[in-house]
Amino acid sequence: MIRIKKDKDDQYSFVVTAKSGNSLLQSVPFASRKELDDAVKQLPPLVSKTNVFERQTSHDGKFHFTLKNQEGAVIGKSKPYSSEAGMENGITNLKNRISSLPSSEIS
Known part of the structure; x- marks a missing residue:
């Protein structure tokens, strides 16, 4: 959802939340509803690409990822994960969730 x-x-x-209700991705703020809608419409083709995910480790050893649009601007960030494997699962879950959403939730 x-x-x-x-x-x-x-x-x-x-x-973007998982079926369990857990947050998979929190977007950056958008100045208008149109900008937000345009970013949401980009999600299905974006998540199929590998170069749009930037994996990072924070100073306290937590892992997270950002999702960038085609121009390289960050459009969202994940929650912190305690392990790299957890972060990779988060990316996989996000990809699966976006691809399984009905088009009515994306447009």
Whole structure:
């Protein structure tokens, strides 16, 4: 599921959640609903590419990934994972979740 939120500064963001309800990806803020909708529409073709995921390790040893659009701008970030394998599972779960969403949740 993709949940869309509007914050107090009139910026929009989305969260991709697993069937269990856990967050797989939190987007960056978007200035308009159109920008957010355009980013969401890019998700299915994006997640099929390997070069859009940037894997990172934080200073406290946690692992996370970012998802970048075709232009290289970050559009979302994962939650922290305690292991590299957990992070890789998160990427796989995100890919599977996006590809299994009905088009009505993406458009």
